[in-house]
Amino acid sequence: MITIADVAKRAGVSKMTVSRVINGSGYISQETRARVEQAIDELGYIPNTLARSLRYKRTKTLGLILTDITNPFFTTLARGVEDIASEHGFSVIFCNTDESPEEEERYVHVLTQKQVDGVLLVPTAGTPESIAFLENRSVPFVLLDRRVPDVYVDVVRCDSEQGAYDLVRHLLALGHKRIAALGGSALITSSTDRVAGYRRAMIEAGLERETFRAHFTSFTIEGGYQGAQSALRVDPRPTALFATNNFIAIGAFRAVREAGLIIPDDLSLVSFDDMPPAVGIEPFLTIVEQPAYEMGRRATQVLMQRLDDGGPNRPQDIVLPTRLIIRSSSGPVVQSHEL
Amino acid sequence: MITIADVAKRAGVSKMTVSRVINGSGYISQETRARVEQAIDELGYIPNTLARSLRYKRTKTLGLILTDITNPFFTTLARGVEDIASEHGFSVIFCNTDESPEEEERYVHVLTQKQVDGVLLVPTAGTPESIAFLENRSVPFVLLDRRVPDVYVDVVRCDSEQGAYDLVRHLLALGHKRIAALGGSALITSSTDRVAGYRRAMIEAGLERETFRAHFTSFTIEGGYQGAQSALRVDPRPTALFATNNFIAIGAFRAVREAGLIIPDDLSLVSFDDMPPAVGIEPFLTIVEQPAYEMGRRATQVLMQRLDDGGPNRPQDIVLPTRLIIRSSSGPVVQSHEL
């Protein structure tokens, strides 16, 4: 490995002078600068960021902990994070927890030991330990996509409650009364907030509590499949299903199809999150869209600001708007089903 | 920050003893070990990996450079990389080049400066510089998904040529003769290899050179759209389109639909790469599937082996098989179109 000392020797100057040339700091005569630069070129020297970081106490690296990069929502979010990070000269280490609090804690430890300058965290259900750890070590961090109850830290998320409310209002306007919600984990706020929005809309509509029901499973295709199955077993069966995320929607769709029901004739299906572009018929799922890319960007910007100047004193709770996109998976209630 | 010296002082031992406890190396009496461990707990000490890495000259970090994490194929691949890396105690920094050789080179520099132990690279078209750089600095690396001509290094990829051949043979068996290939960049081997497989199948079938044509654009939805448009302008128009990747297939599908053609009645459409699971009709695209997750895993394993024991002397060229999945987007040629 070629070090600053090698360059210094070749250029006939001290290490310090080389350091000054590399960092463009301090005064240096044109002549020595040129000599140093030539030595750098000839030797193909590149600085060792590790050593620099050890002194500097900044690594220009962020950690991104999410549940599963494979979920298109998080993929897009991750891309937003990397784009902004990269603009600021930061690198991003990514980590998949699969919703496991243990994995989350493990990654938080690893990242902290690696001295990342900040962490972007999509919190799992058992997050208090991780957050406490980061706070104790004063590692700046921003929560993404999900709140954590009773914890006052920076969060960038969508208005899940409102988005769900909008979506369910749309179903109500179509005449639906028996609407089932397919929740993810009952411990994740993006799941519970969406169910809460659903409840608000149902209650506002003056519906009997018996007519609505939330089936909590997990934010997976399998979870959606099972949630939809139990929803469809209810008698009288719901006329509409509200999937609280994209994976749930896919699983629910499969269950509905297996049950031999036609969407939207027999049943309406709506969902949080859009699907990635694909080949096939026109996208037909009525959804509430989240600005995943923008969430990644904003969260990274908030983190950058904290790293720069500490940012505002109070934790920021940035809530991005969702957008209702009505397509053909939701339709009016067919009267025969109402009997 | 709490350092090893703080722990040492509190436990009344030397830094070295603490180091030994942390690393479980050397002999230590039960008693001192207990004292040190207590001090560590009380202080909430965690080791600084940066300092350790500076000595060890190993960072337990890999770089993953791909074109766009947002492409489902690369998303899945990235997950495979992270899973294996994580099993081995490595972290992964991910980087998006968007097919830009400049970005690729920039990232290669950054990662090298950060002293990553190895790099996984999906090479862009202008890769020789990046590869030369990594070789000069003797940073172990493995190419992913794409070959680079005239460069002998570890590669993990699919048999693009054979996969394309299989796919086109399927079309030929259905009676198609005028088949157009929609290539990505003419500078990327996964694109050119697929077109080569297409050519081989066409030539073997004894078709006139005039009947087949490859339209090179880029591995994007827009590229697929434009490629399909120019393919469809050819007179007589092709009876089948072969999209060389998933994004191209999406764009091609849109162009076909805009042209008012029905798949597979008016035109067959087949593609490399599958689409992510979605809501909608049954997956209907006839495709050649690549084991993206497995590619990520294997490449990381190869890299791990290089880091462990140097691995085999000769560079490895690991070619994973593809799988033809026939669905409903390909059908027999309708005679009226053959007139």
Added chain:
DNA sequence: CTGTTAGCGCTTTCAA
């Protein structure tokens, strides 16, 4: 079994 010394590659501090 435990401690001391030296040094990884770099930059801060102070002096020249």
Added chain:
DNA sequence: TTGAAAGCGCTAACAG
């Protein structure tokens, strides 16, 4: 404008 010394937090090598 340049350099020498010290030290970031850790561990290898040697000594005791």
